[in-house]
Amino acid sequence: MDGYATYMHKPMVAGIVVLLMALGVVSFGRSAEDGTEYGLGRPATDEEIRAWNIDVVPNGEGLPPGKGTVKQGAQVFATKCAACHGATGTEGPKDRLVGGQNTLTTAKPARTIGSYWPYATTLYDYIHRAMPFNAPQSLTSDETYSVIAWLLFQNQVIAEDAVIDAQTLPKVQMPNRNGFIPDPRPDVR
Amino acid sequence: MQDAPKEIGRRRFLRRSASAIAFGTAALVLQAAKAEEPKPVDDPMRVPGALPRPYGERSPFEKQQRLGGAGPGAPHGWGTNAPNNFNSGTPIQDLHGIITPSALHFERHHNGVPAIDPDRHRLLIHGLVERSLIFTVKELQRLPAASRIAFLECSGNTWDGWRDAQDVTVQDLYGLMSTSEWTGVKLATLLEAVGVRREATWMLAEGGDAAGLDRSVPLTDDILNEAMICYGQNGEALRPEQGYPLRLFLPGFEGNINVKWLRRLKLGSAPFMTRWETAKYTDLMPDGKAYQFSLVMEAKSVITYPSGQQQIQPGFHEISGLAWSGRGRVTRVDVSMDGGRMWKAAQLQEPIIPKCHTRFRLPWRWNGQEAVLQSRCIDETGYVQPTRQDLVKVRGTNSIYHYNAIQSWKVERDGRVRNLYA
Structure with missing residues (x-):
């Protein structure tokens, strides 16, 4: 997606300039630089931002301290995830998480973590914020790292003795990392 | 002070008897309500009509409903299906004109509709900005407002079209779309307030629901010109199902990126690669590659x-x-x-x-x-x-x-x- 970044840069700046003119903001008495034309909104403290800033991105930014192993993850998964995803992450009834390699070109593609997800960091972002479904944000960072380790091991992405933490997770190469292309539409003519 | 316990006891007793009576007569009340439903009068010109009421409802003769759904291939409807439903479709076969009544606007949520107190809700804007700001809903409502009528369509609308043709209604197939008048603040107004840094090209939008749904928004010209943070829908506050009290609105873009219950915008220099834009909402092609960030809803x-x-x-x-x-x-x-x-x-x-x-x-x-x-x-x-x-x-x-x-x-x-x- 690096192409997107360079492509978006200039139009964005141009867009803002056009917008400022369109909105007539430039004619407001106060400088746009101090952002206080309207005197609304208050500065966020670092502490507030830390509490709200829960996303995790591919380079690992946002990953908290802590670590987990496949063995610990098996326990977490069995007690907190298996009811919806099945004992081995393949049975459901909810999303299948394991397996599905070499199915993406078939009539029944299985889009699992191992077969489809391009970034390992997405696992932390998603599991931490949204899982388990009945108690989101209830897992500790160690539990989250552990269950990620188990899921990656089940998908044969990491070794059984691997330790997953803020340093190792962003380095995990996902099998379908190069499986995505930027939107080429309109593609049907 | 001394009388207080007795007083409470008496009140409790009264409440209890009241509920006992209410319970005992529930069947009767229900029957009355049923009988009251469509109550046609022989000649409405000879009988005084109903009095004004604080919040209007449609005629009891009108029965259009959203249709509950649980995904491709799953049974549609309410009743026993209801616990599995994660969306509901608009009865477009019954609508006139272009506006969808708010009560019939389609729903799609990823862990239920949160109950949010607008006085406690905040929007944080941070990341690659000159100053991180926190806004209350009331503050956003004091900023210059914008309004537009636009459709909103789930990118999964008509997903059954990819499968064999089923004998279904247009609501089954096409119900995950609606049109409303959306009112709010232009995203540009807020980005100007925080002072976006040059290197910012993407923005994470995050919801305050139990899914904490997060999506990366590319800061294209279209989006900078048209995106809104909405608090209004068809003249009143957003419906809870539509993101009350705040939602992102990106005209023409797939429903999922119009993040509801919006609590945070974070400016960044690359997409954040959330689950919703990698594992989901990507379009798998026959060669095994998938379109990503296919955000525009085509004609x-x-x-x-x-x-x-x-x-x-x-x-x-x-x-x-x-x-x-x-x-x-x-x-x-x-x-x-x-x-x-x-x-x-x-x-x-x-x-x-x-x-x-x-x-x-x-x-x-x-x-x-x-x-x-x-x-x-x-x-x-x-x-x-x-x-x-x-x-x-x-x-x-x-x-x-x-x-x-x-x-x-x-x-x-x-x-x-x-x-x-x-």
Whole structure:
């Protein structure tokens, strides 16, 4: 997606300039630089931002301290995830998480973590914020790292003795990392 | 002070007896309510009508409902299905004009509808900005407002189109779309307030629901010009299902990125690669690669009358439907009665609004013979809505999302209307 970044840069700046003119903001008495034309909104403290800033991105930014192993993850998964995803992450009834390699070109593609997800960091972002479904944000960072380790091991992405933490997770190469292309539409003519 | 316990006891007793009485008469009350439902009077000109009331409701004769859904292939409806439903579709076959009543606006949420107190809700904007700011809902409502009428469509709308044709209604197939007047603050106003840094090209939008749904928004010209943080829908506050008290609105873009219950915007220099834009909402192609950030909803149309499972009689019918494009205005809608051999331009209802449902109509006299009704939308970019055959030729049938092929309704000799892939 690096192409997107360079492509978006200039139009964005141009867009803002056009917008400022369109909105007539430039004619407001106060400088746009101090952002206080309207005197609304208050500065966020670092502490507030830390509490709200829960996303995790591919380079690992946002990953908290802590670590987990496949063995610990098996326990977490069995007690907190298996009811919806099945004992081995393949049975459901909810999303299948394991397996599905070499199915993406078939009539029944299985889009699992191992077969489809391009970034390992997405696992932390998603599991931490949204899982388990009945108690989101209830897992500790160690539990989250552990269950990620188990899921990656089940998908044969990491070794059984691997330790997953803020340093190792962003380095995990996902099998379908190069499986995505930027939107080429309109593609049907 | 001394009397207090006694007083409370007495109140409790009263409350208890009241509820006991209420419980005992529940059946009676229900019966009364039922009897009260449609209460036609023989001659409404000879009986005084109802008094004003604080919050209006539709006529008790009107029964249109959203249709609960639990994903591709899963049974639709309420009753025993209700616990599995994660979306509900708009009854577009029953609507007139272009506006969807808020109570019938389609729903899609990923871990329920949160109950948010607007006085406690905050929006944080941070990341690659000069100053991180926190806004209350009231503060946002004091900023210069903007309003526009636009469609919102789940990119999974018509996902059954990728599968074999089922005998279903237009609500089943096309219900995950609606049109509202959306009111709020322009995103640009807020970005200007925080001072976006030059290197910021993407923005994470995050919801305050139990899914904490997060999506990366590319800061393109279109988005910088048109994106809104909305608090209003059809003149009143957003419905809880639509993100109360705040949602992101990106006209023409797939529903999922219009993040509801918005609590945070974070400016960044690359997409954040959340689950929703990698594992989901990506379009798998026949070669195993997937389109990513396929955000625009391409031109699409559907005849809502006559449509699936309806029964018509020979004689006059006004064919009616909706056309829309995430790329701008609808410029033409063609209608065919013979499965796409001959086409006739339909009338478009004014005003024709960019990135908004456009109502089209065409008079038709049905002669009782088999007919295959189709509509084809052309938008201001010149894009022509494709046939299903052409769409599937390029994308295969594993995409799940962004199905926008021409819809066919077959009218059988007996007047029954059926979903068909022509």
